[in-house]
Amino acid sequence: MASSHNTIESFYKAIAEGKLVAGKCRVCNKLLVPPRPLCPHCYSSNFEEVVLKGKGKLLSYTIIHVAPPQFRAMAPYTVGIVELEEGPRILGVIHSPSGRPLKIGQEMTVSFDTNVHPTWPKWPRYFFKPAEDVDSKSWTS
Amino acid sequence: MVGAPLAAIVSAGSSKFGALEGRLGREIFAEAALEAYERCPNLDPKKDINAFFLGQFLGSSLEHQSHNAPVAAGWAGLAQIAATRVEAACASSAAALRCGVIAVASGLFDVVMVGGIEKMTHRETAEVTESLAMAADYPFEQWQGLTFPGLFALMATAHMDKYGTTEEQMAKVAVKNHRNGAKNPKAHLQKEITLEKALSSKVVAWPLKLYDCSLITDGASCLILTKPELARKYTDTPVYIVGTGQASDTIGLYEREDLTTLRAASLAARQAYQMAGLTPKDIDVAEVHDCFTIAELIAYEDLGFCGRGEGGRLVDEGVTEHGGKLPVNMSGGLKSKGHPVGATGVSQAYEIYLQLTSQAGNRQVEGAEIGLTHCVGGSGASAVVHIYRRVA
Numbered sequence: 111m112a113s114s115h116n117t118i119e120s121f122y123k124a125i126a127e128g129k130l131v132a133g134k135c136r137v138c139n140k141l142l143v144p145p146r147p148l149c150p151h152c153y154s155s156n157f158e159e160v161v162l163k164g165k166g167k168l169l170s171y172t173i174i175h176v177a178p179p180q181f182r183a184m185a186p187y188t189v190g191i192v193e194l195e196e197g198p199r200i201l202g203v204i205h206s207p208s209g210r211p212l213k214i215g216q217e218m219t220v221s222f223d224t225n226v227h228p229t230w231p232k233w234p235r236y237f238f239k240p241a242e243d244v245d246s247k248s249w250t251s
Numbered sequence: 252m253v254g255a256p257l258a259a260i261v262s263a264g265s266s267k268f269g270a271l272e273g274r275l276g277r278e279i280f281a282e283a284a285l286e287a288y289e290r291c292p293n294l295d296p297k298k299d300i301n302a303f304f305l306g307q308f309l310g311s312s313l314e315h316q317s318h319n320a321p322v323a324a325g326w327a328g329l330a331q332i333a334a335t336r337v338e339a340a341c342a343s344s345a346a347a348l349r350c351g352v353i354a355v356a357s358g359l360f361d362v363v364m365v366g367g368i369e370k371m372t373h374r375e376t377a378e379v380t381e382s383l384a385m386a387a388d389y390p391f392e393q394w395q396g397l398t399f400p401g402l403f404a405l406m407a408t409a410h411m412d413k414y415g416t417t418e419e420q421m422a423k424v425a426v427k428n429h430r431n432g433a434k435n436p437k438a439h440l441q442k443e444i445t446l447e448k449a450l451s452s453k454v455v456a457w458p459l460k461l462y463d464c465s466l467i468t469d470g471a472s473c474l475i476l477t478k479p480e481l482a483r484k485y486t487d488t489p490v491y492i493v494g495t496g497q498a499s500d501t502i503g504l505y506e507r508e509d510l511t512t513l514r515a516a517s518l519a520a521r522q523a524y525q526m527a528g529l530t531p532k533d534i535d536v537a538e539v540h541d542c543f544t545i546a547e548l549i550a551y552e553d554l555g556f557c558g559r560g561e562g563g564r565l566v567d568e569g570v571t572e573h574g575g576k577l578p579v580n581m582s583g584g585l586k587s588k589g590h591p592v593g594a595t596g597v598s599q600a601y602e603i604y605l606q607l608t609s610q611a612g613n614r615q616v617e618g619a620e621i622g623l624t625h626c627v628g629g630s631g632a633s634a635v636v637h638i639y640r641r642v643a
Contacts, residue, residue: 118390144391170412170510172404173457174396178381181396186454189397191405191505201505202395214412233394 116145116157122233128222130164130236132198133157143198164220165241166194171204171212192218192238203237210240217241254528256491256643258355259482261475262291263604268470268589269372269439276307276314276368277326280471283366284327287473293485294362294475296328301360303327303334304351306344306367307593310336312382314370323368327473340386341542342628343367344472345596345635351476352495352637361481366473367598369591379467383592386629388503400464400543402504402630404456407545409510411458414560418458421544422449423566425462425586428541431573432583434614439468439589463544468589472598479643488608490622494529494638496522502632511560513631516553520625523636524555531555534577534638535619536606538599540627541584550625551579554636573614581606581614596635599624607641 116133121144124131133145137154143162148155171190174181181187188204190212202220206212218238226232264286266279288296305320316322320334337347344367351365371379383399384392392402410416426446432438449462475485482489496519501507507514524530531554539554541547548562556577557565565571571579582588582602585595603622605611622639 122390170405170409172401172408172459173454174398174401175454175456176376176380176398176400177396178384178398179377180381182377184396186457187396189395189401189405191510199505201392201397201503214408231390231394233390235395 115159116147118144120159121145125222125236126224126226126234128224130162130220131159132162132196134160141196141198143194143200162194162196166192166218168212168214168216168218169193169199170214188212190238203235205237205239207239207243212240219244253526254493256479256493256640257495258352258476258492259479259489260492260600260604261477261482261485261489262287262294263474263601264290265437265472265598265601266470267437268468268591271372271469274469276310276316276319276370276471277322279370279469280323280366280368280473281326283471283473287475291475291485297330299362300329300332300364300475302332302354302363303329304347304354304363304365305334305336306347306596307336307369308338308340308343309369309371309382309592312385313374313379319368323366327364329364339633340628341540341590341592342596342626342633342635343593345599345624345626345637346497346633348474348597348600348637349495349497349635351474352492355476355478362475362477364473364475365597366471367594367596368471369593370469371467371591372469376467391503391505398456400456400459403543403545404459405504406510406549407458407543410545410549413511414563416548416563418450419446420563420566421463421548422446424541424544424547425449427566427572428580428584428586431581431614432587434612435583435588438583438587439466440587459543459545465542465585465590468591470589470591470594470598472594472601474597474600474604490604490607491640491643492637493640494523494527496520496526496636498522498634500632502629504630511549513549513553513627513634515631515634516550516625516627516636519634519636520554523638527638529621529638533621534623535621536581536603536616537577537579537623537625538582538584538602539579539625540595541580541586542590542627544586546627547579547584554623554625573616578616581611581616596624596626599626600637603639607639
């Protein structure tokens, strides 16, 4: 049945509330980030929304120097893929307040910029920080 | 039947690749079509060609033109035949070629034209960067600021971490492909570069630098395909397509278990080798999708030219140089010939056609009989592999 839950829209609504969420399939227990209307493993459409801890390890990263127009003011900036403790992987900007070089495998923590953008898709942004930097002052774009 | 030809290429054409100022995609395509017609005097394009498949990726954003297949068909002087645009990001025209092979092999059409177009250099680099990023996932990659070079940079960082691949090995791919492209009169940048120049070029998406990246280029390419049994009606030197493979994967790179391989390319290669009854050892010359230098190293591994993690070693040992055991990207590749994204897949087949019919001039691989093309869409959500033989 169609639902406003378990959609990309609902994932970003949760980001605006400072939560990183997954869809958990009630049939095969797989965790899906982003949430989806159909489980690609068992074809169930029966999900519950679960809140993730927002911690994981860095799988890879790049430092973007040549950016599209809407990101040009931020360049150079770092983007990485993080494998969350619960299993799913997600990509995001990495802000490293200490400026220390990143290492693959290091622990990362999610943070939230809950500003909602004025036009479609109105999605707020999440980002990652090295866990060791998590007490530093917050990131602003 | 394993190894039986699926289709025959009876002619091929390519525009000059480069900054083709003042011309739209359809006009560039007409240049490619004319070369194919001149090479094949027995063909009457209006009468003989029954269907047309065109690969184009960015016409909608960069040229304000969707629906370019009937446009290009008209500008190439075809009759009012079925003309369909195929889109698979940078593998668009490789997928169009596969549609053409299927159309001929099904028996539905006797003669089919396939082609590719992209017009890119008239727009600002930032605009092209934004358009190319459309091949990445919108809500979880583009929205997070990831660029197209950034996708392959993430693969490069992971490959360096897992296998010890170096920035120097990646730069050697650029040096090799520029050396080849310097011998290709249709290449965009016909100049050799030094390893030092490649390594010291400005960073685009670390660890990838300017000379690790393919070029923003205008260009068009085409092939005329027919049933194998009709090939001799049009030419004495057909090239047979004996294997075709295509596969897909998650659009998000972040969703994949292994960032150091393109699963779709491995699967497409396996299909093509099985269909052709051939193995990687049989390939004499290959054109692979070096949109970034790391992509060529990963292609060696996905195509079975070497083991996992050994792509860097292959380039260190010169195996894929002109004169090496398996020359790769004799055209100059996307790196030096240029990467008009929608035209690239058919352009790779154009080079293999020239190589297998001994028309490749001073970049000819002597005695080449079996060729392979490998084309990747986006960060590997699409991959297409074809295998070609000079003798049926």
